[in-house]
Amino acid sequence: MSTTHEFTTEDVEYLRHGERGLKLRLYKPRGAGPFPLVIDLHGGAWGKGSLEECKVRDEALAQAGLLVAGLDFRDGNDGYPTALVDINYATRWLKARAAQLNTRSDLVGICGASSGGHLAMLAAMRPHDPRYGAIALPAGSPAVDASVRCVVMAWPVINPLSRYRNAVRGRAEGEKWVGDIPERQRSFWKNDENMAEGNPMLMLERGEKVVMPPSLWVQGRPDQVHDYRDPESPVALNEPERFAANYRKAGGKLELLYIDQAARATAAAHEPIAAFFLREMPVKVAAAA
Numbered sequence: 001m002s003t004t005h006e007f008t009t010e011d012v013e014y015l016r017h018g019e020r021g022l023k024l025r026l027y028k029p030r031g032a033g034p035f036p037l038v039i040d041l042h043g044g045a046w047g048k049g050s051l052e053e054c055k056v057r058d059e060a061l062a063q064a065g066l067l068v069a070g071l072d073f074r075d076g077n078d079g080y081p082t083a084l085v086d087i088n089y090a091t092r093w094l095k096a097r098a099a100q101l102n103t104r105s106d107l108v109g110i111c112g113a114s115s116g117g118h119l120a121m122l123a124a125m126r127p128h129d130p131r132y133g134a135i136a137l138p139a140g141s142p143a144v145d146a147s148v149r150c151v152v153m154a155w156p157v158i159n160p161l162s163r164y165r166n167a168v169r170g171r172a173e174g175e176k177w178v179g180d181i182p183e184r185q186r187s188f189w190k191n192d193e194n195m196a197e198g199n200p201m202l203m204l205e206r207g208e209k210v211v212m213p214p215s216l217w218v219q220g221r222p223d224q225v226h227d228y229r230d231p232e233s234p235v236a237l238n239e240p241e242r243f244a245a246n247y248r249k250a251g252g253k254l255e256l257l258y259i260d261q262a263a264r265a266t267a268a269a270h271e272p273i274a275a276f277f278l279r280e281m282p283v284k285v286a287a288a289a
Contacts, residue, residue: 005029007062014093015086015135017074022086024094025051025070026101027062033102035067036109036281039091039148043114045157045181046083046188047076056265057113057154057273064274067103069094073119077187080194081131087123088132088146095144096137105142107281109150109213111273114226117156117217121200124151125210150280151215152273155226155264158243159202160185161195162230170224177225201239204246212252216276217244218269220261 007029013021029035040058042049054070061068073086087110095105112120126132127146137144157163164185171178189195196202203210219227219240229238237245240256247254255276259268 003065004063005031005065007059014090022074022090023051023072024090025054025058027058027068027070028102029062029065029067031065033067034098034104034107034283035065035102036107036277036283037067037069037094037098037101037103038152038277039087039094039108039110039120040068040070041073041087041110041112041116041119042070043112043116043157044075045184046080046115046119046160047184049075049114049116053113057270060267060270061274061277064271064278066274066277067101075188076184079187080189080198083119083188084123084126084129084132084198085134087119088127088129089135089137091123091127091146091148092133092137092141092144096141105144106149107283108148109152109277109281110148111152111154111277112156113154115157115160117153118158118160118200120151121153121156121158121215122198124148124213124215125200125203127211147211148213150213150277152218152276153215154218154269154273155220155223156217157226158200159230159239160189160199161192161202162232162239163226164189164192164195165232166228166230175224201243201246204243204250205234210250212247212250214280215247215252215254216273217254217256218273219256219258220264220269221258223261 042053058068074082
């Protein structure tokens with residue numbers, strides 16, 4: 001990026017579930033601001049990720065002049081839709097504190113990698129879902145919602161059901177990439193019905209009315225974990241192209257960018273992500289009197 005910003009980091013607890021506290025990690029650029037805010041969600045097949053997974057990407061975004069909140073949330077055995085409940089709450093919690101954080105409530109985007117990319121898109125598509133918004137903000141908080149301006153997905157698991165079945169087939173064929181992915185998915189989703197219900201791909205294909213912010217999908221190649229063709233798909237396209245076609249057909253704007261798989265943790269991925277957020281969330285400077 002043309003300008004490199006210095007930044008500080010801070011871990012903040014944003015929500016408690018009994019004795020369990022959930023934290024977000026703020027990457028705060030130095031400067032006058034306001035800075036657009038990006039909420040970043042880790043991957044891990046809905047059960048094995050952490051804030052550390054987001055560190056390199058979030059540092060790059062902060063250096064580009066974006067305020068970033070890497071998010072911890074419930075997943076794994078907590079089950080669907082707990083992650084969405086926490087993400088929805090965190091989005092509203094951050095918006096309610098926009099002035100304190102040197103941002104604005106209308107300058108909030110969301111991103112994530114792998115299963116975090118799926119969660120980012122699902123949260124953006126259903127910002128007003130009463131299940132996801134089940135936890136109220138503290139009394140006296142500003143009236144804000146969980147909508148976002150734009151979404152970036154880095155090699156997302158956009159279709160949990162097809163990926164689960166792809167992994168099961170891969171295991172039967174002895175493919176090493178599978179690992180414990182089926183177990184992690186089953187732990188969070190519990191059953192096929194949930195994997196179909198909380199599924200951005202199938203939501204569009206069954207005509208569900210959803211919010212569709214401008215979006216960017218960054219996809220490494222070759223990547224058999226995320227870039228494959230579902231044999232049950234109604235179209236002869238791999239999952240990235242299938243979702244892009246569905247999103248555009250439904251009236252949304254989605255850019256699909258392919259990069260080399262080996263460059264996923266480098267500027268080849270980080271720079272277009274930062275550029276997309278800065279373009280979609282421009283900070284308008286008030287004209288001089």
